[in-house]
Amino acid sequence: MGTAKFWAASFVIAAAVLILTRALIANEYFFFAGYVVLQYIVLATAWNILGGYTGYTNFGVGAFFAVGAYSSVVLHKLTSLPVPVMILVGGVISGILGFGMGYLTLRLKGVFFAIATLALAIVAQTLIVNWDYVGGSRGIYVIRPQQAPLYGSYIQYLYSLMLILAWVSVVIARTIERSRLGLGFNAIRDDEAAAEAGGVPTLRLKLISTSLSGALMGMSGAPLPYYVTYLDPASSFNLSYAVNSVAMPLIGGMTSWAGPVIGAVLLGTIQQLATVTISSALNLLIVGLLLILFVIIAPNGIVGLVQARLRARLR
């Protein structure tokens, strides 16, 4: 399928999901839970641009996500901008953070890069904890506007925004995958020295990858203050965002855009169901068990499993 066709087809699917869920589902809780699953589609897809395509494992997801959220807190206190504008601003700020992280860690590879990103998350959290204007360690209440623009329910409004964001990130990932840029990312992942010898400007491409990945993570975090209405550093910088964003592409498959989407829908939905039926403390246990299971039976994720089956059938 061509890139233009994919844009059109995925737009139709996203629009259909939006219209059907809003027309058929009356229970507000669905939108509350759906928002989280969609948010994980954005996070996992963003993580995969750097982690899957370019081969750099980022454990600092929480930092990018929370920086997006806290940029909205600042904007909320200073202005009365609409949420979509805040999403864009959060994306720009997290994108700059991604660029900075890429620039500072460009000599690090593998585990060392991963540790540096983890350190970045801790540094960012320390800064926010000590910044009184955004609530410091106490956290901050963010009062939602009474009326959502366009529709009545605010949570449905946020759900719709997140659905659009998920669509945008998926088409960006798919477009990169089939482009010259995506091939360059793959070359860096496979062998950086050989990529450079083949004419790939590895530094520039890595910076594009870290900036883009960071920007999408920030965008997914920007509506968070309005979703939770009370934001504090401990929950917005939570390590579970990083763990989930890594686990979802691993379970779904890291080589294609479909992997993070499948992983996010599967894992996100199971976690939401477990939260309602059993307990929210069970979430990370589920992630851990699924990860072990997939490392054993499908190291290339669900997408890899399906591809291997198809190839076997063709032979």
Added chain:
Amino acid sequence: MPRLLEVGGLGKRFGGFVALEGIDLAVDARERLGLIGPNGSGKSTLVNCLCGALHHDSGTITFDGRTIDGLPAYQRTRLGLARSFQLPKPFRSLNLIDNLRIPLLYTVNARPGPRLSDGAIGERSMALLDDVGLADKGARLPRDLTQVEMRKLELARAVASAPRLLFADETMAGLSPSEVEEILAVLVRLNEQGITIVLIEHIMRAVMSFSTRLIVLVAGQKIADGAPTAAIRNPEVERAYLGE
């Protein structure tokens, strides 16, 4: 006429270890130059410094009349300096066609002049694979290849960037005599197409039959430079290889 590549006083240290010291050399366009030396004499370090994978500490490198000292590796490739790696470094997750598309997209299409279309890139990569006898494996992954095929892929990928000067770094190590002949034939053909080749090799039979000139490195210094037969009779070279 200016030389294609000129190196003056090149030096490289790793901490206290002097890997290269005061290397002067020049390569003419369309030449077939052999570069030999015992293990650890600095051959690969020299190639790494010339291609930009390492930065040299002293001296200057001039390629095609242009000083390229501070340029990153990818820009040197775009200027026409290509290399194959001693240990093949294929892009493991990409099939053979895509392995060759990388230099075509990022080097050939990054140069001034007309760009290749997607179709032309596909045809060019098939033609390159055909040149080294891998035409029927275009859709395969590098892990399906044998050692000699891997070396050929490595060469094809270097050639895909349409270089003016190619460093072939031990492309024949560990291959059987008939496989050595195969690779030599590919290199000779490339040279006839106008590519200058610097062959770094331990297999003396191959070096002697291929090179029109020989440079010998020992312990980071150039000790001989001239006609192959004269260079290997040089007493210093004999001492380095055979001892007193």
